[in-house]
Amino acid sequence: MYVQTRQEYDAIVVGSGVAGGWAAKELTEKGLSTVVLERGRSVEHGTDYVTENQAPWELYFRGRGDREEFERDYPIQRKGGGFGEATSHFYVNDRENPYTYPEDHPFMWIRGHQVGGRSLIWGRQCYRWSDLDFEANARDGFGVDWPIRYADIASWYDYVERFAGISGQAEGLPQLPDGQFQPPMAMNCGERFFKERMEASFPGRRMTVGRVANLTRALNGRSACQYRNQCSRGCSYGAYFSSQSATLPAAQSTGLLTLRPNSIVHSILYDAENDRASGVRVIDAETGAETEVYGRLLFLCASALGTTRIMLNSISTRFPNGIANSSGALGHYLMDHCFQAGASGELQADEDAYFYGRRPNGIYVARFRNLGNRATEHPDFLRGYGFQGSASRAGWGRGAGLPGLGSGLKENLRRPGPWSMWIGGWGECLPREENYVELDPDVTDAWDMPVLRIRCAWSDNEDRMREDMALSAAEMLEAAGARNIEPFIEVSPPGLCIHEMGTARMGRDPSTSVLNANNQAHDVSNLFVTDGACMTSSACQNPSITYMALTARACEYAVDEINRGNL
Numbered sequence: 001m002y003v004q005t006r007q008e009y010d011a012i013v014v015g016s017g018v019a020g021g022w023a024a025k026e027l028t029e030k031g032l033s034t035v036v037l038e039r040g041r042s043v044e045h046g047t048d049y050v051t052e053n054q055a056p057w058e059l060y061f062r063g064r065g066d067r068e069e070f071e072r073d074y075p076i077q078r079k080g081g082g083f084g085e086a087t088s089h090f091y092v093n094d095r096e097n098p099y100t101y102p103e104d105h106p107f108m109w110i111r112g113h114q115v116g117g118r119s120l121i122w123g124r125q126c127y128r129w130s131d132l133d134f135e136a137n138a139r140d141g142f143g144v145d146w147p148i149r150y151a152d153i154a155s156w157y158d159y160v161e162r163f164a165g166i167s168g169q170a171e172g173l174p175q176l177p178d179g180q181f182q183p184p185m186a187m188n189c190g191e192r193f194f195k196e197r198m199e200a201s202f203p204g205r206r207m208t209v210g211r212v213a214n215l216t217r218a219l220n221g222r223s224a225c226q227y228r229n230q231c232s233r234g235c236s237y238g239a240y241f242s243s244q245s246a247t248l249p250a251a252q253s254t255g256l257l258t259l260r261p262n263s264i265v266h267s268i269l270y271d272a273e274n275d276r277a278s279g280v281r282v283i284d285a286e287t288g289a290e291t292e293v294y295g296r297l298l299f300l301c302a303s304a305l306g307t308t309r310i311m312l313n314s315i316s317t318r319f320p321n322g323i324a325n326s327s328g329a330l331g332h333y334l335m336d337h338c339f340q341a342g343a344s345g346e347l348q349a350d351e352d353a354y355f356y357g358r359r360p361n362g363i364y365v366a367r368f369r370n371l372g373n374r375a376t377e378h379p380d381f382l383r384g385y386g387f388q389g390s391a392s393r394a395g396w397g398r399g400a401g402l403p404g405l406g407s408g409l410k411e412n413l414r415r416p417g418p419w420s421m422w423i424g425g426w427g428e429c430l431p432r433e434e435n436y437v438e439l440d441p442d443v444t445d446a447w448d449m450p451v452l453r454i455r456c457a458w459s460d461n462e463d464r465m466r467e468d469m470a471l472s473a474a475e476m477l478e479a480a481g482a483r484n485i486e487p488f489i490e491v492s493p494p495g496l497c498i499h500e501m502g503t504a505r506m507g508r509d510p511s512t513s514v515l516n517a518n519n520q521a522h523d524v525s526n527l528f529v530t531d532g533a534c535m536t537s538s539a540c541q542n543p544s545i546t547y548m549a550l551t552a553r554a555c556e557y558a559v560d561e562i563n564r565g566n567l
Contacts, residue, residue: 007291008293008294009032009034010032010295011295011299012034012279013027013299014036014265014299015117015531016117017301018119018531019530019531020117020299020302021247021251022247022530023036023530023551023554024247025248027297028257029250030559031256031559032559035258035293035295038259038262039113039262039264039285040092040261040285041113041115043090045245046236051089052235059085063085065084073095073096074093075094077091077092077094079108082232087121092113097113098443100440100453101455105493106493107455109452110495115243115261116242116244121232124213124240124241125210125364126544127211127386127542127545128157128177128179128546129153130176140383142382143537145508147536148517156549156550159552160552161180164241165182165217165219165222165241166179166180166212166545167181167182167184167212167215168181168182173206182219185210185359186209188359189354189391189419191207191391193348193391194347194349194476194480195363197480202476204376206365207363207364207365209361209363210361210362212361214241223237223238225239227357227359227360228358230358230360263284264283264285264447266290266313266447267314267315268280268281268310268323269281272316275525276526276527277524279298280292280295283447285447296526298528299528299554300528303531303532304504305334305454305500307504308503309437311323311324312439323524324521325514327510329512329513331437331438332435333431333433334494335502335537336499337428337429338428338494339427340491341424341466341473341490342422342423342425342470343422343476343486344420345478347391347419348419351418364386365387371384380468382461383461384428385426385428385468386425386541387426388426392420398417399412421480423473424473425466425469427466428465428537429462429538430538431538436454437452437453437455438453466489466491471487473487474487501533501535501543502536502537503533504529505533506519506535506536514529515529518553518558525561526567528554534550
């Protein structure tokens with residue numbers, strides 16, 4: 001059903017997650033009437049965090065969830081680290097949101113279709129990139145060169161960090177630039193024990209507390225973190241950064257924001273006469289009615305694969321293979337971080353020490369492989385990885401695996417168990433043309449749109465990197481005097497790190513990339529992409545803070561171009 005109405009705005013933003021929220025804030029604050037189109041349901045800050053304060057015994061399945069429902073409706077989503085009974089409402093129903101992949105190359109696409117997107121359930125780790133990352137492709141010849149360097153984005157990192165609120169510790173590392181930090185969260189006794197001994201044994205390695213988008217001081221009406229470690233349920237305090245807690249309220253305060261949930265963007269309308277995107281075709285998720293929304297600027301922020309699906313579905317005489325795809329690069333060079341390799345062990349730390357609260361954060365060991373000097377070069381793989389992890393003491397639940405019973409066992413369990421340390425690597429995935437997404441010619445969704453067919457696999461480089469993650473994690477634990485060290489390598493399909501990126505990449509050459517240095521499509525001047533699709537390489541750091549900085553930067557450029565009469 002097509003509903004003929006003409007809705008016009010200065011700017012259209014597709015998606016309301018990390019990038020979309022920032023686009024909404026920046027564009028409205030610069031005076032543009034802006035509509036945000038979100039394909040998922042409305043989620044109101046606080047009101048719709050329905051499990052936020054529930055104890056395990058208040059959940060119907062005591063936190064374990066309905067096994068039959070999870071297997072039927074969430075076979076992919078339930079493999080994501082944050083999924084569970086208390087959070088399943090923030091994840092898509094896989095049965096209702098299909099996609100396909102070759103049987104021998106699975107891809108786990110973890111999604112959240114609601115206002116706020118995955119900003120409600122993200123891990124919140126925020127690490128800047130350095131020129132080691134922006135120059136990587138040019139230096140080793142794998143992939144195309146980034147059209148920007150750290151100097152181009154450093155001030156934008158400053159800008160978004162001040163507003164978002166990132167707690168962390170300055171370390172002075174060139175490969176991990178310091179930021180505008182709130183006071184850091186404290187490491188516990190076990191982590192300090194490990195840090196001291198590990199760094200003494202490996203002078204080139206540095207461990208710091210995680211740099212995380214959780215406030216340690218109140219900011220802009222948001223409260224400091226309460227150390228409940230239930231962030232993925234939503235936070236009424238606004239202590240962690242999300243679209244609901246920060247960017248969307250800022251946009252709404254301008255009076256220039258129109259937020260439309262349940263609005264599925266089918267495709268982009270291309271005006272051949274003026275060589276520009278004139279708007280988007282939208283399907284109402286509840287009624288099926290189709291409308292067209294028009295705007296002067298178009299920002300795609302629907303997640304890497306969501307954005308690319310829209311672009312591939314936007315065909316015209318000029319762009320028969322998807323809008324802004326004269327290079328043929330659209331859909332290719334899909335990346336995710338390789339992880340799930342590292343080691344764990346028991347620490348001989350102070351058994352009279354414990355910790356308070358449930359800190360929603362861990363530790364970070366900065367990249368120490370392939371830093372551009374001979375001492376750090378590894379012969380088996382390109383690029384590098386960082387470690388995340390934490391130390392803790394076992395609680396009373398360890399009793400399930402201990403011998404004994406009765407009063408002796410109970411007395412033993414009154415005291416916390418030994419300190420243990422877990423560290424796992426997050427490694428860079430190389431951009432490869434053969435890792436790609438396309439529209440499936442045979443499968444459509446409930447709105448008669450072709451679904452994505454995803455073809456992505458790890459290469460030998462990621463496999464060799466993963467092996468080194470386990471080896472180096474074990475050697476660090478050994479240097480710290482740990483006992484019962486257990487290295488691990490769990491090779492899972494791409495996608496589970498939930499850092500998918502690269503399918504509409506930036507580049508200097510329009511013949512090999514989709515976007516220029518300002519996240520602007522080479523082929524369509526009023527079309528911008530600032531989510532994970534824009535990434536030219538993946539580095540090893542969590543990418544969301546970089547999406548935020550690129551979005552704010554692109555918005556400034558786009559509005560300046562309008563004011564100059566170029567758009």
